[in-house]
Amino acid sequence: MISVNSTSINPTHVTGLLHTLSSASSILATAHKNGPVYTYSQYLRGASASLNAISAESVLATATASSAKASASAALRSAALDLAGLEWEQNQYTEWLTLWPNALFTGVFGFLLVFHFGLTIFSRYWYFGTTFVIGTGLCFGGYLARSLSVNHESEQNPFLVQIIVLTIAPAFLMAGVYYILGKMLVLHGPGYSTLRPKWFSYIFVSCDLISLIVQAVGGAMAADAVSQADDTAPGTHVMVAGIAFQVVSMSFFLLVFFEFVFKLYFRCSPDIRFSFGTLIGLFFDTKRGRQLRPELDAHYIRGFESVRQRQAFSYVPLAVFASTVCIYIRCIYRLVELAGGWRGYVITHEAFLMSLDALQVAFSCFIFILFHPYVMWGPRSQLHALQKEVSESEKYKEEAVNGDLEEGDGVESTISGGSSWH
Incomplete structure (x- = not known):
């Protein structure tokens, strides 16, 4: 950062500065596009100001008259x-x-x-672990790039790295959250959500992917506009549209989540009716909530009782909600930030980034250290074995029911035939 009160330029740079001044002047004489005109105008300004500073410093070093010193000081300033x-x-x-x-x-x-x-290697929950390793890795790279940019804010590469990786990181984290909610539906049984478990990832990851593509296109447009010294508004508007789409898709996910929680707590047992007190008790696993859980668990799918009885299992909806809200706050912040433009108040004040982006995303990642799938559901191998047993059991029941229906159809046909025979 250049100080107005203490500027000093090495006189040995005069030859190079004169060459830059001459080259920039000749190029500007024939340049017509905004990009070269802007770039070489900066070169011209920088070389001229540097030569003036060297000249003023030379006068100050040798002048004795007060008027000459005052004039040189003013020129240097x-x-x-x-x-x-x-x-x-x-x-x-x-x-x-x-x-x-x-x-x-x-x-x-x-x-x-x-x-x-480390948790991914230990637990072998590969899909969930991969999403969070990539997400946290991107955030690490983004803030490292910002740290390296301190006192080097004019360097474009670290700036582009941090803006890109910090923009896309939450999409990977949310992919892990979608996996958690989809698996919770499997562990409780069908009927607690409009969406089937596998569709959680298909729909919402696809929405995040579309959002990232739109943001990438907008970012490329804005970057190209900057390099050509053109208006960045069109690219910025496209980026805002991409983030807005992400906010809409996350809003839809929250609606699906609320539907799941409501059906999970208040649609499986006729003895448990909705009230805010009951909702809070179950959601935060208070004493009242723990008293109601055995009644609810009796109505969930058989075979996963040992998983649902784990101490951390009751807090999974709370963990999903808290993590999603953190990422949601971050997306709203990014939307407001870009809507204000690249030189708006929000984007030019680092405190907003640290409190509404960095802190929120870090908290979201920390939640799933405390409530990692291994903590919530146990070893992956055991969970996989249980899923296989339950799947085979359900398949057997379905085949048995279908067989009973076919036998019933045959009996009905015989009776019907006997009646007509008479």
Whole structure:
């Protein structure tokens, strides 16, 4: 960052600055497109201001007259202001980044990445683990890039890295959340959701993928506009549309989640009717909720009782809800941020990013360390064996029912035939 009060440029750079000044002037004489005109105008401004600063410093070093010193000081200050203004225009973030919060969240997501990677290897819940390892890894990379950008805010590559990876990371995390809710439907039995378990991932991951593609297209349009010194509004509007679509799809997911919870608690037993007190008791697993669970469990699918009796199992709906709300807050923030433009108030104040993005996503990742599938459901091998047993049992029941129906149809046909015979 250039200081207006203490600008000093090495005089040995004069030859290079003169060459830059000459080259930029000749190119600007024939340039017509916005991109080259903007770029070489900056080169011209920078070289001119630097030469003026060197000249003023030379005068200050040798002048004895007060008037000459005052004039040189004013020229040096003017050159410093020009260079500081040029540096600000090249700032990709339109703010000076602070190291400690970026370094803090680099460390936080590094810890979460290592922990989720270790849990994945240990538990062998590969799909869920992969989504959270990728999600936390992207966040780690994003805040590392921001940390490296401190005092180097004009460098474009770290800026692009952090904006891309921090944008797409929550989609991978939500893919893991969709898996959790789909598996919960399997463990309780069909009939507690409009959607079948496998459709949770199909529908909502597809929505996130569409959102990411739209955001990527908008980001590419905006980046190209920046490089050509054109209007970034069209690309920004496309990005806003992509994030808005993501918010809509997450809103739909929350509706499906609420339907699941309502049916799970209040549609399986005629003895348990809806009330907010009962909902809170079951949702937060209070003493009242624990008293009601045996009554509810008797109506759920047979075979998974040992899983549903695990201590952490009762908190799964709360964990899913809390994690989803955190990501939802983050998406709303991103929507407001981009709607305000690349130099708007929200995007140029780092505190919003740290509190409404970094903190929310970190909390979402931390929730599923406490409520990892291994903690909620037990070893994957045991759960897989139970699922296989239940699946075979249900298949046997279905075949038995179909067989009874066929026998019944035959008896009915015989009776009907006997009647007609008479």
